[in-house]
Amino acid sequence: MHPTGNLVADTICRTAELGLTITGAADAGTATIIDVAPVAVADSCPECRCPGVKRDHVTRRLVDLPAVGFPTRLHLRVSRFTCANPDCSRRIFQASLPCADDGAKLTHRVSRWTLQRLAIDRMSVTATAKALGVGGELVNRGAVTAARNLVYADPSHLAGVRGAVLRFWGVDEHV
Incomplete structure (x- = not known):
């Protein structure tokens, strides 16, 4: 999905304050699912701070504030990178998000x-x-x-x- 840049939807769901933009949404019956993408992506390795080379992406699922009385799930498309520094012990890393700690739900x-x-x-x-x-x-x-x-x-x-x-x-x- 490509970011729609829908300012109204980002404002209502307050995803802009998370550093995210809405790319899609779905009603899952008991929950609201919002597809989002990071506005800015930091591609530097967390260990050596060298820039990485984009490898692929993963979908990360986070729990967000309830919207209109229904639980909300954010589905984020997060980039993964390969560290370009041959001396670094870390080979692959995922872009960190400003809205959640690494590995947090x-x-x-x-x-x-x-x-x-x-x-x-x-x-x-x-x-x-x-x-x-x-x-x-x-x-x-x-x-x-x-x-x-x-x-x-x-x-x-x-x-x-x-x-x-x-x-x-x-x-x-x-x-």
Whole structure:
């Protein structure tokens, strides 16, 4: 698929803030599937920072914020490269995305949204998982990761704290 550059669709789904552009969409009944492509692709090797040679692409699937009450899945076409540096230990690498960590299943904004639903809105893990169309364990991992990122973003934030437990899983079973 070629990027359509549909500004209206990108704005409504807020994919522009993720650094993505919509190339297609489908109604999968219980979820909305949005095909997207990165706006800019970084082709430098993560180990040696040398530019790579385009090899092929893979489709990466990410969970994004619910749209109009339905879980949303982003299907990204991500380029893979071969490192041009013969001395580099890494031969093949995938372009990194600004919207999600390498290997993650949730976008950064879903992790933040999940943490807000659990901590501020007091929404249960089960209800949050249902809204996203994923399992409770993934919701819990995303919330814990988002909480850790908040804590480590400003090390002085918890100066003097000797211990903290970041655990959301299990709350639903005791209600």
